[in-house]
C-alpha cells in the first residue's frame with residue numbers, strides 16, 4: 001500500500017543528522033528554551049524574510065492563541081475566517097473569547113477575498129486567513145481591505161511553510177503569522193512545536209514573555225502568562241530539517257508536477273494554482289464527486305488516501321453554539337464532501353508516483 005504520508009521516511013532521509021542532534025541535545029544538560037530554540041528562531045525568521053522575527057512555542061494552536069491574545073483579541077471580538085478551515089484555527093479564537101465569523105472559500109480552497117467585506121460588523125477586529133493545503137491565499141485585496149477598515153490581519157501558516165504569494169512568504173503579510181511544526185508539516189519536528197512570526201519585534205518579545213508564565217526575567221512576572229515553551233530537542237531537530245528545506249520542497253514539487261501533468265481523468269478535478277502563488281504542496285488535494293467510492297477504489301488499487309477535512313469547521317458540533325446551520329456555506333460544504341488527498345510527503349519513488357497516477361487515470365466512477 002502506498003501511504004498517504006509516512007513520517008518514518010522523513011526521518012530516514014537525514015537519519016544520521018537527526019541522531020547526532022538528538023544526542024547533542026541530550027548531552028547538553030539543558031532542555032527547554034535554550035540555545036537550540038534561539039538558533040532555530042533566528043534561522044527560521046531569516047529564511048522567511050528580511051526583518052522577520054520568531055517566537056517558538058509549544059504547538060500551532062498555542063501560536064494562534066498567544067498571538068491573538070498578545071494582539072488584544074478578547075471576549076466578543078469577531079475574527080473572520082474561512083468556513084472550510086481547521087478546528088485549531090477556530091479554537092485559537094474561541095480560547096480568547098473571540099467569535100469566528102465564517103466566509104466561503106474560493107476555487108483554491110482558501111478564503112474568498114471578494115466575500116470578506118460583507119462579513120465585517122462593528123465587532124470585527126481581525127481577519128485570520130489560513131493558507132490551506134500549502135497554497136498561499138490571494139492576499140492583495142485582503143491586505144488593502146484590512147488597512148482600509150482598520151482590521152488586524154493574521155495568517156494561519158500551519159500548512160504553508162515557505163509558500164509564497166507575489167514573492168512574499170506566508171506569515172509576513174499582516175500583523176503576525178502562526179506556524180505549527182507538527183510532524184506531518186513540511187517543516188515538522190518529532191513532537192509538538194509551533195511559532196509566531198512577525199515583522200513587529202515588540203510583538204515577538206511580548207509572545208516570548210507570554211509563553212513563559214508572563215515572565216520578563218527569572219521569577220518576575222509582568223503579565224498573566226501561559227506555559228507554551230518550545231523544547232530544545234524539537235528546536236534542534238527542526239534546525240536539521242530547515243537546513244534541507246530546499247531539497248524537501250523540490251521533492252514535493254516534483255511529485256505535484258508529475259500528478260498535474262500525468263492525471264487525465266474527467267471525473268477528477270486537479271488543484272488550481274492562483275497566479276502569483278507558489279504552493280509548497282503540504283497536501284495534494286483533488287475533487288471527485290463520489291468521495292467515498294473513489295477512496296474505496298484507490299484502496300483496492302493499493303493507494304491510501306485521506307480527506308482534509310470531512311466536516312467543515314462551521315458545522316463542527318463543538319461550534320454549534322455559534323448557530324451556523326447546514327446550507328449556510330454551500331461551497332465549503334461541497335468541498336468537504338468532494339476533496340480527497342493523494343499521497344504527498346517528503347519522498348515518493350518514481351514507481352510510486354506512477355502507480356498513483358495510473359490508478360487515478362483508471363478510475364471510472
Ligand SMILES: Cc1ncc(COP(=O)(O)O)c(C=O)c1O
Nearest residue numbers: 059060061086088089158180182
Ligand atoms: C490550519 C491549521 N491550523 C492550526 C493547526 C494546529 O497546529 P498544532 O497541531 O501544532 O496545534 C493545524 C495543525 O494541524 C492546522 O492544519
